[in-house]
Amino acid sequence: xxxxxxxxxxxxxxxxxxxxxxxxxxxxxxxxxxxxxxxxxxxxxxxxxxxxxxxxxxxxxxxxxxxxxxxxxxxxxxxxxxxxxxxxxxxxxxxxxxxxxxxxxxxxxxxxxxxxxxxxxxxxxxxxxxxxxxxxxxxxxxxxxxxxxxxxxxxxxxxxxxxxxxxxx
Amino acid sequence: xxxxxxxxxxxxxxxxxxxxxxxxxxxxxxxxxxxxxxxxxxxxxxxxxxxxxxxxxxxxxxxxxxxxxxxxxxxxxxxxxxxxxxxxxxxxxxxxxxxxxxxxxxx
Numbered sequence: 001x002x003x004x005x006x007x008x009x010x011x012x013x014x015x016x017x018x019x020x021x022x023x024x025x026x027x028x029x030x031x032x033x034x035x036x037x038x039x040x041x042x043x044x045x046x047x048x049x050x051x052x053x054x055x056x057x058x059x060x061x062x063x064x065x066x067x068x069x070x071x072x073x074x075x076x077x078x079x080x081x082x083x084x085x086x087x088x089x090x091x092x093x094x095x096x097x098x099x100x101x102x103x104x105x106x107x108x109x110x111x112x113x114x115x116x117x118x119x120x121x122x123x124x125x126x127x128x129x130x131x132x133x134x135x136x137x138x139x140x141x142x143x144x145x146x147x148x149x150x151x152x153x154x155x156x157x158x159x160x161x162x163x164x165x166x167x168x169x
Numbered sequence: 170x171x172x173x174x175x176x177x178x179x180x181x182x183x184x185x186x187x188x189x190x191x192x193x194x195x196x197x198x199x200x201x202x203x204x205x206x207x208x209x210x211x212x213x214x215x216x217x218x219x220x221x222x223x224x225x226x227x228x229x230x231x232x233x234x235x236x237x238x239x240x241x242x243x244x245x246x247x248x249x250x251x252x253x254x255x256x257x258x259x260x261x262x263x264x265x266x267x268x269x270x271x272x273x274x275x276x
Contacts, residue, residue, distance in 0.1 A: 084205030
């Protein structure tokens, strides 16, 4: 009885392992597409088709499918390609006169939020002293609130786009 | 149009074969510039009329991929690119050989 149970458990464990492996692989392969989608959201609506659909996505497809290299290298190159565009999307929009050039780059904001969180934590531990600690906490709190607001704004823009089929779906 | 070293590298890649269409990723490889640097430069060159971009004419179903976008130098871009690269090259030219020897310390 216990042997039969062990065999069943082993089969189930193998099946689950394969499922988890496939799931992880699928999710990792979508990372460049998702980053590129975020870059698209940083463009004004009138430039999204021209750049995202007309140029960036075909180039990413080319990198991920046609580049003569190993799958891991293709994934790394594709992720680098998408990250670069996520960083530069507002500057490209600026070249075409879009008001997006006034926006601070999202990676910079996220870095600022990380630094603010660490400073806030160290201040909470009493490293800066009472008065300076309070000032650092207030300042960092403001930074985190602004970043959270901008991230939520991006997510809201993504949700407004739900009617549009995403390339990795 | 301000020609920085990165812009000069892009112009040089175009001038290697002025009539050839160039794709974004191919330009990244030939210039060594990352996408975050290259694409804003291409946008600036296009806005100034030095390059034009077009969509590749393929049947996506037959090719099994979406059409890519390629860039070509315009006549104006060809002339301006050559002029700017020549000027930059003159500016960065090594001084005459005699001037390369360090002067002896007068003290």
